[in-house]
Amino acid sequence: MPTPSSKLTVYHDIGSGKHRQLINLSDLAVSLGEDYCATLLGMYVFSGEDCAIAFKGKGENGPLKKLEKHPRVRKAFRQLGEEWNLKSHVLKQLEEFTCLRYGQDRESSMDGLRVKVLRKIVGEDEKLTSKSKIDLARLPPCHSALNHRVALYKRADESILEKSKPYDDGQGWIRTEDGVLEPVWSCGAALPNSLVNLLDTGDREDEKEEEEENEDG
Template sequence: MGSSPKPTKLPCCITSVLEDITPIDLAPKDALFIQDGMALLHILTNMPPTFGEICLQILDQMVAKKHFLFSTDSYHPQSIKAQERERRGKSEKIIVDGPSTRKPGDFKQFLANDDNKKQLCQLLFRVWSDQRAASRLEKTDMAVLIVEGRAHKLTSSNGKVEAHKIHTIYSNQEETDTRVVLYLHHAAAIGYKDAVVRTPDTGVFVILLYHAHEIKLNVYLDTGSGKHRRLINVTEFAESLGKNYCAALLGYYVWSGEDCTSAFKGKGKVGPLKKLQTNPKFQEAFARLGDEWSIHHEVDESLEQFACVMYGHSRELSVNTVRGKMLCKMVGEDEKLTAKSKVDLARLPPCRAALQPHNKRVNHRVALYKRAHIAIVEKPKPYDEGQGWMRNAKDLLEPIWPSKPILPASLIDLLVAIDPKDKETEDEEDMEVDEVDFDAMFESDEEL
């Protein structure tokens, strides 16, 4: 990473960064408080019986901040996030007729359906714009509600509420995670000196670190809960890390596994990040992720080499070569891989045919994050060539699976055909041995 100043203390992993920073006791006076709305909805307690009262309960929490911006996510069909939510499963749709509709018994299950969340967000705007909210909003100096990417400044006078559209921060970005950077730039433009972002999401932290150098105000992160709640000066910490390292950290965070990209099974983030910290070449590669919508060939090669380093083979350039060496060591010299072999194939690195689409998906996600300051982002579809996803028969997004053999030819000699008679004998004796799971040679998109 060349000229960037080396920080005095680098984080061991993304989440442990927060443990290494001295928290601040109080937010600066008159700071704009930016609330990740969906995160708050998921931790609500002691909720009243109707949706209208729940909306007012949330407003009461926001009014206490005096200057607030409450942002909810958008829900785009056939998006990457929609694909991820579909994979996790969804709950039954419930019709929210209005403020008097009673809350279901399982509120978290209610939030597991995109249509339910859309209805609740729309109801928030309806209730906060109603006369019942007027006396509450009179206590605020700045109240902004964002629903489906559209921002409204809410003002109250003479018992009435008026909603004024803020066109400059209308965004087609789907998540608050990315839109929050746009909101921070807006806050600086209208005169705020400080802003506090309230969210439990680690992804928001690394996005803020990347953008903090260009945001013309002091950014604080409010995270955790109870005795673990802390306020972090993101601007100060980003300056100590340096701009280039923050860019590398963002790329590494997504590459090593986040909401919509796979993780490397059994590797975590701590050990590999320590290796990254000592190698400027790999820092440069991770920092370049997302600069363009298509991953550069040199970056792709460097990430493959880093995967080799991560699996303990720093002199190798090919993950397929590393897979071969590791499998030979697992099986043993002059041995064959059979159904009786007690070998955990998931410990192998992904094959190149799996790693390359993963790198493309990572590049797409990082590209979105690096453009978080842009209101309307012109971007390729996830299923466009070079982005790492495809549409299946049901017209849903799914990761591109390897089209080439997942087992290189050099490993074929390790395999031995299983005699059907042997298999029958095993079944009869009910032998308690682990069968070789060749599907584990390529894991699902949850873990590479």
């Protein structure tokens, strides 16, 4: 969406046939205001853009209504991408909004949210095994590369950028010895301690016993 201060008139061509229409995005941006437009940009990338579903099954209308009711969170989305490294208080507010998005208004941390969501998916009295038919895409996504993408969008009109490299600290990527970029899959424990008891280690123990028997044989 163009900013209200943009001198260009931008139209969005949607529909087909008799349902085709042109929406004047420039006028819409003016009516919404610059702050709200900046909020939508952060929200757009945060939600996975149009090419990836970051919050599977959560839609967009519901979260957008929740966003409108929380001015403090809107400010956090506006601050996304202002600097190349994400500030801790902005990240904290985004975590709180993610909890709201999953209907957990009393939760404020991503780890706590993941625990509750995974326990609900697995079942209160069930164990998570290698045979469990669990769609882990329903869990909240990671945030490592989020700020870098928003920062690039906000500087799309600049011909020369002075920016952090994707593999710099806090940007969500690492560079291998061969110069290949790979995502940072985890910055800490792979599983919160509160979820350890949810795992059924029986399968793994059986595999170890089989390996030991094969070695002895």
